[in-house]
Amino acid sequence: MRADARDNRERILTAAEEVFGRTPGASTDEVAKRAGVGIATVFRHFPTKVELLEAVLTQRLERLRDRARELAGSADPGRAFYDFFGQVVAEAASKLAIADALGAAGTAVGDEARQAGEGMRQAFGELLDRAQDSGAVRKDAAFPETYALLIGTARGATAVGLEPTVRDRLLALVYDGLRPRP
Amino acid sequence: MRADARDNRERILTAAEEVFGRTPGASTDEVAKRAGVGIATVFRHFPTKVELLEAVLTQRLERLRDRARELAGSADPGRAFYDFFGQVVAEAASKLAIADALGAAGTAVGDEARQAGEGMRQAFGELLDRAQDSGAVRKDAAFPETYALLIGTARGATAVGLEPTVRDRLLALVYDGLRPRP
Numbered sequence: 001m002r003a004d005a006r007d008n009r010e011r012i013l014t015a016a017e018e019v020f021g022r023t024p025g026a027s028t029d030e031v032a033k034r035a036g037v038g039i040a041t042v043f044r045h046f047p048t049k050v051e052l053l054e055a056v057l058t059q060r061l062e063r064l065r066d067r068a069r070e071l072a073g074s075a076d077p078g079r080a081f082y083d084f085f086g087q088v089v090a091e092a093a094s095k096l097a098i099a100d101a102l103g104a105a106g107t108a109v110g111d112e113a114r115q116a117g118e119g120m121r122q123a124f125g126e127l128l129d130r131a132q133d134s135g136a137v138r139k140d141a142a143f144p145e146t147y148a149l150l151i152g153t154a155r156g157a158t159a160v161g162l163e164p165t166v167r168d169r170l171l172a173l174v175y176d177g178l179r180p181r182p
Numbered sequence: 183m184r185a186d187a188r189d190n191r192e193r194i195l196t197a198a199e200e201v202f203g204r205t206p207g208a209s210t211d212e213v214a215k216r217a218g219v220g221i222a223t224v225f226r227h228f229p230t231k232v233e234l235l236e237a238v239l240t241q242r243l244e245r246l247r248d249r250a251r252e253l254a255g256s257a258d259p260g261r262a263f264y265d266f267f268g269q270v271v272a273e274a275a276s277k278l279a280i281a282d283a284l285g286a287a288g289t290a291v292g293d294e295a296r297q298a299g300e301g302m303r304q305a306f307g308e309l310l311d312r313a314q315d316s317g318a319v320r321k322d323a324a325f326p327e328t329y330a331l332l333i334g335t336a337r338g339a340t341a342v343g344l345e346p347t348v349r350d351r352l353l354a355l356v357y358d359g360l361r362p363r364p
Contacts, residue, residue: 145349145352145354146355148344148348149355149356151338152336152339152341153331153334155341156334159330159334166324169323169327170331170334173323173331176358177355177356181358181364182364
């Protein structure tokens with residue numbers, strides 16, 4: 001891909017994330033306007049809206065995966081785990097679509113998004129393992145229910161449109177459930 | 183409404199709950215078949231699919247509200263609270279649509295569903311108050327985050343299609359966060 005084509009693709013994806021993050025049912029035309037490119041350019045990169053949505057989803061999952069991997073090398077595994085958890089939930093609250101993206105990971109989406117989702121789950125699993133080894137997360141919290149709790153908290157925060165203070169209190173309840181009993 | 187018309191309405195609603203609970207995008211025709219009535223009968227009671235979906239949503243919310251009210255009179259307020267919480271989550275896991283019904287409560291739905299949703303939230307708030315007074319739920323868990331936790335846990339369980347054993351472990355994490363710290 002030529003450099004200017006790559007720039008356009010980048011710009012369209014950034015615009016799509018903003019537009020669909022606010023209004024999942026928005027049109028491709030709105031994305032083109034926001035990106036400052038013609039509608040034909042959008043369709044050249046993403047022939048259908050589904051392909052565009054899928055690229056946005058993939059990008060989000062990859063970003064979350066990269067963040068989790070980065071945090072996995074942290075000197076404070078407990079903090080790394082809860083930071084990641086909180087970031088996922090905070091983003092979900094401000095951007096309606098991230099929770100759906102999360103929920104869609106591993107379901108009937110395209111290969112790229114599925115791989116990114118799988119990578120994200122694996123990286124989250126590593127964060128969980130390290131946090132448990134360090135004593136910051138109870139050892140009997142296995143991956144399936146902890147991941148369900150992550151998705152659920154993100155969705156709960158999104159569904160009721162929580163203010164940041166309420167979101168923080170929601171997270172405090174969830175974190176207390178994850179911490180070893182004193 | 184005549185008795186046979188009321189019976190038909192009842193039958194259509196029960197069928198719609200089953201059909202849409204499995205496949206939210208199912209057609210009204212499938213509902214008619216399942217109910218054993220003609221499609222014209224369905225349209226006489228519910229002129230549009232939206233009206234039918236709304237009636238199903240209202241029925242579910244009313245049922246949850248009634249269950250919460252019933253439990254509010256229980257001699258064991260802690261058990262009543264956690265029982266209701268677990269029932270909402272268990273139903274959400276088996277019936278995909280209940281979480282959406284919950285999320286939709288209080289948003290741009292019709293008056294009847296909104297009232298039923300409001301009644302459900304109020305009854306849940308009473309269960310929470312009593313459980314806090316009895317010492318079964320921590321006193322600093324206010325209604326907004328506790329309700330978000332209910333919705334979120336239901337959605338988390340539904341989104342990842344949890345088996346009952348994993349769902350129970352998810353609930354154990356959530357309940358430990360809600361209990362007063364020892």
